[in-house]
Amino acid sequence: VRTLLVIGIGAGHPEHLTLQAVGALRRARTVFLLDKGSAAGELAALRRDVIAAHAQQPYDVVEIPDPPRDRAPHDYAAEVHDWHAARAALISTAVAQLPEDAVAAFLVWGDPSLYDSTLRIVDRLDVPCAVEVIPGITAVQALTAAHGTTLNRVGEPVLITTGRRLAADGLGAHDAVVMLDAHDGWRGLDPDVEIVWGACLGTADEVLIRGAVGAVGEQISQARAELRARKGWVMDVYLLRRPAQR
Ligand SMILES: C[S@@+](CC[C@H](N)C(=O)[O-])C[C@H]1O[C@@H](n2cnc3c(N)ncnc32)[C@H](O)[C@@H]1O
Numbered sequence: 001v002r003t004l005l006v007i008g009i010g011a012g013h014p015e016h017l018t019l020q021a022v023g024a025l026r027r028a029r030t031v032f033l034l035d036k037g038s039a040a041g042e043l044a045a046l047r048r049d050v051i052a053a054h055a056q057q058p059y060d061v062v063e064i065p066d067p068p069r070d071r072a073p074h075d076y077a078a079e080v081h082d083w084h085a086a087r088a089a090l091i092s093t094a095v096a097q098l099p100e101d102a103v104a105a106f107l108v109w110g111d112p113s114l115y116d117s118t119l120r121i122v123d124r125l126d127v128p129c130a131v132e133v134i135p136g137i138t139a140v141q142a143l144t145a146a147h148g149t150t151l152n153r154v155g156e157p158v159l160i161t162t163g164r165r166l167a168a169d170g171l172g173a174h175d176a177v178v179m180l181d182a183h184d185g186w187r188g189l190d191p192d193v194e195i196v197w198g199a200c201l202g203t204a205d206e207v208l209i210r211g212a213v214g215a216v217g218e219q220i221s222q223a224r225a226e227l228r229a230r231k232g233w234v235m236d237v238y239l240l241r242r243p244a245q246r
Pocket of ligand 1 (some may be wrong): 011012108109110111112113114115116137138139140178179180181198199200201202203235236237
């Protein structure tokens with residue numbers, strides 16, 4: 001059967017790859033790129049940098065086009081489900097064209113377990129495949145390392161959530177990491193909450209800001225707007241520490 005390697009490649013820096021990830025990359029002859037949205041071009045270019053930095057053999061790079069998707073659906077879960085099905089169908093078609101003994105790789109941003117659909121999509125392929133997952137350094141780890149800080153406080157839990165959920169639910173009883181925030185989710189929070197923020201981590205455009213939301217929130221919004229204006233997109237992640245526990 002065909003082998004599919006789902007390789008976590010870290011959050012942007014070519015040296016974020018583990019030795020296991022480099023070894024897996026060197027086994028593959030075909031690489032699938034599934035990027036989407038406004039960042040797709042630059043993310044694909046960063047993945048090509050990763051391949052160039054570590055590969056020892058030529059690759060077929062197959063970019064899978066993204067099926068259209070309703071960005072403001074009535075039923076979000078149903079829309080995502082249908083969209084994954086459409087992506088799985090496109091990938092099944094591409095995989096079925098590979099030789100029976102092919103080894104192909106999906107290069108997944110960060111780690112495949114964290115806010116990424118590749119494993120769910122691979123589960124739905126209608127071509128039999130042996131799947132191997134290689135873990136990667138997440139944006140969360142890239143953030144805490146860049147700031148030289150810990151993720152959790154002693155004995156404390158940390159929630160990992162999205163900008164969408166932060167906007168809907170507010171900051172609950174625990175510290176939280178916020179990913180996939182299309183807006184400035186820190187606006188409106190208690191000004192004494194500490195924010196540990198990073199954008200474009202591991203890349204030449206990396207920006208790090210940390211402080212009380214009331215003191216640095218505006219500076220973060222400006223940095224974010226500047227990156228978005230210059231690049232057309234921005235990927236940022238942040239840790240929120242509640243003041244009562246500090
Ligand atoms: C679709 S999720 C993928 C997460 C990825 N699987 C991981 O393990 O980090 C994309 C989100 O990850 C975060 N992210 C990924 N790479 C980042 C980077 N280099 N700098 C800042 N945030 C990043 C952002 O919150 C972004 O919205």
